[in-house]
Amino acid sequence: MKDRQYPTAAPTQVYLFATCLVDLFVPQAGLDAVRLLEREGLTVHFPRAQSCCGQPAYSSGNPDQARDVARAQLDLFSEPWPVIVPSGSCAGMMRHHWPQLFADDPVAGPKARALAERIYELTEFLLHVLKADFSQALPGGQAERIVLHTSCGARREMGTRAHGVAMVDALPGVTRVEHERESECCGFGGTFSLKHPDISGAMVRDKVASACATGCNRLVSADCGCLLNIGHTAAHDGAPLEVEHLASFLWRRTGGAA
Known part of the structure; x- marks a missing residue:
């Protein structure tokens, strides 16, 4: 993992890429991710056409299928807002492997590379971009x-x-x-x-x-x-x-x- 430069000013609007597993099996985690971001003063946008990051196909040695999955979503996050992902592995797929999938594509390649720079795992974004400080929060329940x-x-x-x-x-x-x-x-x-x-x-x-x-x-x-x-x-x-x-x-x- 390479060090990345984080923006000095926090945004006011972000996208959420919820991941297919959150959507299908743990929707509460997606809702709670939205609540965490909204509590920090952000407006969260959720493009409904989003689906899988393509990781299952990619890790199974089927880059063409992974490319099809990714291509269908490259234009969903058209505004220059951060894309927050409540899954480190899915965020890694989008940030590091989507650009590789389209490395030789003159149209999709620049889109994938630009989008990759806006991908953040949820806690990474809370910690390094929003600089959220939970140390003074009232404990939610018993120790x-x-x-x-x-x-x-x-x-x-x-x-x-x-x-x-x-x-x-x-x-x-x-x-x-x-x-x-x-x-x-x-x-x-x-x-x-x-x-x-x-x-x-x-x-x-x-x-x-x-x-x-x-x-x-x-x-x-x-x-x-x-x-x-x-x-x-x-x-x-x-x-x-x-x-x-x-x-x-x-x-x-x-x-x-x-």
Whole structure:
């Protein structure tokens, strides 16, 4: 991940790219992301024609299909506003891989490169652009201890772990506990979990066991694919571990309304 220059002045309007997993499986996380941004004084726009970032096709070795998915959305974010993504892996796909997909396209290429510069993962944007300070927020509920999970792609391409750690550690009443397998993949990996279910299953069970060994009963992550994988495994195996999207966690722990 390369260092990026952040704007010196906060915008007043942004787009939200909700991701297909948020839209289909964890819509509350998308709503809470909007609430976090609106509470900071922003107007949030949601182009209804948006869909998937194309990551499943891309990571499965089908760049043509990924290109078709991305091409259909290049013109949806036409205003020069930041595009906020509540998923580090999807943000990484759009920021780093969309320009590569259209590197030789004289029309789509410039669009993809310009759009990529406006892609921000949610906590990255809150921390570095809005400079949101939750340290003085009234604690939303009783004190709690949590473990944090960052997807492989988000950690590698968008630095999401650092952003998540900074935001969580600033929250009153919250203690973040590191666990032995925190840096390891949860086994989801998009289509990897479908192609190699036995390996994927072993990886996620290691992750759940490591998280539970800390004594924490809540795992927080900014990536829905990981959350679904970890949460469903914990529920299936009867492990005492609940999962929550980071956007919802931040909204809840800062008391919701301003």
